[in-house]
Amino acid sequence: MSRLNLIPNILIRQAEEHCQKVAFSGPGWAITYGDLEKRTRRVAAHLVSAGIGRGHFVAIVLGRCLQAVESVLAITRAGAVGVPLDPRSPSSELANVLEHSGARVIITDSRHLATVRTAAREGSIIILNTEIPDVDATEGGYRIARYQDWIEDDECLTLDINIDDLGEDEEAFLHYTSGTTSLPKGVLSNQKSWLLNVSSLVSAFELTPEDRFFWPLPLFHCIGHLLCIIATVAVGASAYLPDADQTPFDSLRDTQARETTLIVGAPTTFHDLIDAARLSDSMSSLSLPRLRACMYAGSSAPESLSAQVKELFGVPLLNNYGCTEGCGSIAVSKPGHIYRQNSSITLLPHWEIKLVDPDGNQVNDGEQGEVWISGPGLMLEYYRETRSAFTADGWYPTGDIAIRSSSAAEPELTLVGRRKEIxxxxxxxxxxxxxxxxxxxxxxxxxxxxxxxxxxxxxxxxxxxxxxxxxxxxxxxxxxxxxxxxxxxxxxxxxxx
CATH class of the missing domain: 3.30.300.30 (ANL, C-terminal domain)
Incomplete structure (x- = not known):
């Protein structure tokens, strides 16, 4: 994979070729690819000026917003490791992951500032993306920098600062997950693994620059990182980020959301949409003329939900099966697939898969077994774990139980449960x-x-x-x-x- 096809260079190319095209938007705001490139370049330059680069971990404690997207891109451009964290975490849980990751730079906002201050170690740099006039720049043993000052500073670009040079195999992201078999762990990954998955998904879902995601899910999840941030930029598409205070149904009524082509959510997202549509007793106010598919991730969905989505929107409900350790996506249901309980999914091309019994022996088609995966889309490692997550011959046991069938045109996987009690x-x-x-x-x-x-x-x-x-x-x-x-x-x- 050449440097021209890595995340910073893809963003630069989109800005050069589609400068005025809207990349991300939400209620009352929108940002073009041109502005997205400029703002992330300035933030990256300031990070490097502050001594942040290779081997440094930068935490992101933000909700679903533009700055969360920009932070992921800017940290990568600076050559550091981005650590997207759950902004709902209480200070005790946040303190644990900050300590484990070693992150001493935290990008956050006024809503989460009190929690971050309690969790962060003394000497940390807190980059605040909202204005709080009475916050002292060195208050409480922390250095506080203002995100807005960074993105508006053109002078930093005149300095001799080296950005956009992180290699494809170098550490780039650290996601924390409860996983499928154990307590929360840090999943360390590089750009190459995520971009391989994006490339496969672009082909499977036939994504184009004309696509527009409607994204009501968190951005710190691996599926948000994969599809909403990286895939949107890689394809040159657009993504709409609804306000957290609005329901998905009400958000879809926003003028900017009416151009949606793909709605991505958890099964509960679609249950909420269906219930809201029933209560409203009318779909006349919800016009989505370009919608071509809905997609769910995160947990299984019953066949009845697929039928309800089809009735409500007139489009199929697709499934993305993946895990953080596999950088977001392992198998999918493609447009045209017949939906069955717990999903009928096809393996993405860069993965190898086998189903094994409790003794590690491969099972036959039609028999239940644990899903083991292998391929270049896997994580690098569990960060700071002495025990390897992989088998001696390089397989990653997912903890998911499935049945494989080879009777169809393509081998299909049907998920049936979990190996552990998650x-x-x-x-x-x-x-x-x-x-x-x-x-x-x-x-x-x-x-x-x-x-x-x-x-x-x-x-x-x-x-x-x-x-x-x-x-x-x-x-x-x-x-x-x-x-x-x-x-x-x-x-x-x-x-x-």
Whole structure:
């Protein structure tokens, strides 16, 4: 892969050839490829001027916004490693990943500043992308820089600063995941793996510069990183980022969103859209004349959801099956596929796959086995883990259980379950041990087991089965829930409905 085909150079080429084309937009704002290249170049130059480059980790603690997209691109242009983090994380969880990654530079906004300050180590650089006039530049032992000052500074471009030279095999991204078999780990990857997956998806979904993504999902997830950010720029397409305070249904009514060609969401996104359409009793206000497909990722979806999407939008519901360790995409359902329960998906061309039994022996077609993958789209490693994630001969065990069929024109994969007990709530991975650890700290809890229970919209939700320390103890459930909310993001907290 030549340097001309790496992320910074692709962005530069799009800016030269399609300078005035809108790359990303949202309610009340839009940015062209020309401006996107200029702004990310300035941020990259300031990062390098601050001594940030190869081997340095830069955390991104932002919601779904333009600056989150720009930060990913700018960090790569600076040659550093981008670390997109869940902005919903409480300070204790954020502190753990900042400590593990070693990130001492954090890009955030006013909404998350208090949490970041609590989590960050003294001496960190906090780059703040919203104006807070009363924040001192060195307050609390942190150096605070203003993102807006950086993107407006043309003088930095006159300095002798070297950017856009990160190699295809060098460390570029660190994503944290609950994975499929263990507690959260840092997945370290390079540009080449992501771009290989993008190339395969462009072919599978027939993506063109005329496509426009509607993106209601988080950007720190691997699918957001892959499709919304890298694929959009690589193809020269556009992506619409709806406001977090609006429902997907209301966001699709925005004038800028009416040119949508692909809606990407978790199964819960499409359940919400279908429910909202029923409540509105009218689709007349939702005009999407260019829509050609919907796609889901993150968890399985029933066949009935595909039929409902087809009825509502008149387009197919496609599946992307992947994992962070595989840089976002392993197999997909293509336009024209017949939808079946738990998806009927075709392997992307650069992957090798085999299904194995618990002893590591390959199973026959039609038999259940764990999915093992191999190929150039894999991660580099689990960061700072002494035990390799790969088998001796280079395979990565995903923890997913599937059945392979070769009777069709192309071999197909049907997912049937998980090897471990991970809970997938609306596309979010929850490891039971995280919740159990919090609950066991409560003096009234002698023991606890957390498991997933079925949920109509979210697929499954966590439920805690508690053994009280005394049979006659009146356990305060509200105190338990408060403890969970203080230590964990909301989606990991049992809701009871």
């Amino acid at each position: 809970i997938i709530r609306g596309g979010e991975n929850i490891h039971p041990h995280e919740l159990e650890h919090v609950l066991l700290r409560h003096p009234g809890v002698a023991d606890v087991v957390v498991a997933g229970i079925p949920h109509r919209l979210l697929g499954e939700i966590p439920a805690a089965f508690i053994v009280k320390s005394a049979a006659d103890l009146d356990l305060d459930l509200s105190a338990l829930l408060t403890a969970c909310r203080e230590a964990l993001p909301d989606y990991k907290v049992p809701t009871g409905n």
